[in-house]
Amino acid sequence: MLEARDITVRYGSRTVLDRVTLAVEPGSVLGLGGPSGCGKSTLARVMAMMLRPRSGTVTVDGRTTPGWRQRAPRDLRIRVALVYQQPRLAVDPRLTLTEIVAEPLAAAGRPDPARVSSLATEVGLTPDLLTRKPHEVSDGQLQRACVARALTLSPRYLICDEMTTMLDASTQAHLVAVINAYRAQTGAGILAISHDTDLLTRWADHTSSLGAAQAGEA
Numbered sequence: 683m684l685e686a687r688d689i690t691v692r693y694g695s696r697t698v699l700d701r702v703t704l705a706v707e708p709g710s711v712l713g714l715g716g717p718s719g720c721g722k723s724t725l726a727r728v729m730a731m732m733l734r735p736r737s738g739t740v741t742v743d744g745r746t747t748p749g750w751r752q753r754a755p756r757d758l759r760i761r762v763a764l765v766y767q768q769p770r771l772a773v774d775p776r777l778t779l780t781e782i783v784a785e786p787l788a789a790a791g792r793p794d795p796a797r798v799s800s801l802a803t804e805v806g807l808t809p810d811l812l813t814r815k816p817h818e819v820s821d822g823q824l825q826r827a828c829v830a831r832a833l834t835l836s837p838r839y840l841i842c843d844e845m846t847t848m849l850d851a852s853t854q855a856h857l858v859a860v861i862n863a864y865r866a867q868t869g870a871g872i873l874a875i876s877h878d879t880d881l882l883t884r885w886a887d888h889t890s891s892l893g894a895a896q897a898g899e900a
């Protein structure tokens with residue numbers, strides 16, 4: 683289970699999350715909705731151990747992270763992958779799509795071109811696209827690369843933060859299908875964050891909502 687417990691986050695004097703608790707079960711899709719600005723992306727970053735909360739804990743399969751960002755143990759961090767809403771802000775513009783997909787494997791010191799190639803095929807990237815750089819492809823094509831990149835190290839949990847909001851319906855359907863297949867094969871747990879209640883109803887086994895009250899002043 684990926685569990686956030688009693689998470690409180692403040693930006694300056696503003697409390698964005700106030701003792702929020704949320705758990706993602708292995709093998710299931712938890713949908714998380716809530717109004718714009720209520721703190722969904724903030725919670726996603728905390729659960730991926732990329733943002734240190736003011737208080738609260740994140741536990742991955744029974745292990746509570748002792749630190750955040752680089753201070754979280756690497757083997758714990760790579761259990762949780764995050765796909766962002768805006769792929770252009772999530773990639774190095776100098777890299778080709780192949781290099782983007784391969785990044786986590788390269789960083790781990792174990793390049794695996796066969797895995798990169800099979801993930802690229804799964805997400806629907808053709809060989810001609812793989813040699814291009816981000817400015818030469820569409821948002822949908824780039825997001826396909828970001829989904830493949832998120833799966834390279836076989837995370838136990840995948841957080842999709844408004845992953846398909848900027849995409850056309852067919853790319854959205856394809857990427858949701860890829861993630862569902864990954865979940866079925868591996869038993870991974872998915873946190874699907876979206877303000878699109880139709881998408882969450884179709885995709886998630888359970889849904890939860892961060893209330894507007896979370897966005898109050900401290």
Ligand SMILES: Nc1ncnc2c1ncn2[C@@H]1O[C@H](COP(=O)(O)OP(=O)(O)OP(=O)(O)O)[C@@H](O)[C@H]1O
Nearest residue numbers: 693694698716717718719720721722723724725877
């Ligand atoms: N680094 C930051 N510094 C200060 N305020 C921030 C920071 N990041 C987010 N905020 C503010 O915190 C609030 C919650 O932001 P967050 O992105 O987590 O909400 P959200 O529910 O994901 O919103 P949306 O659905 O619009 O993406 C917003 O008011 C946002 O402006």
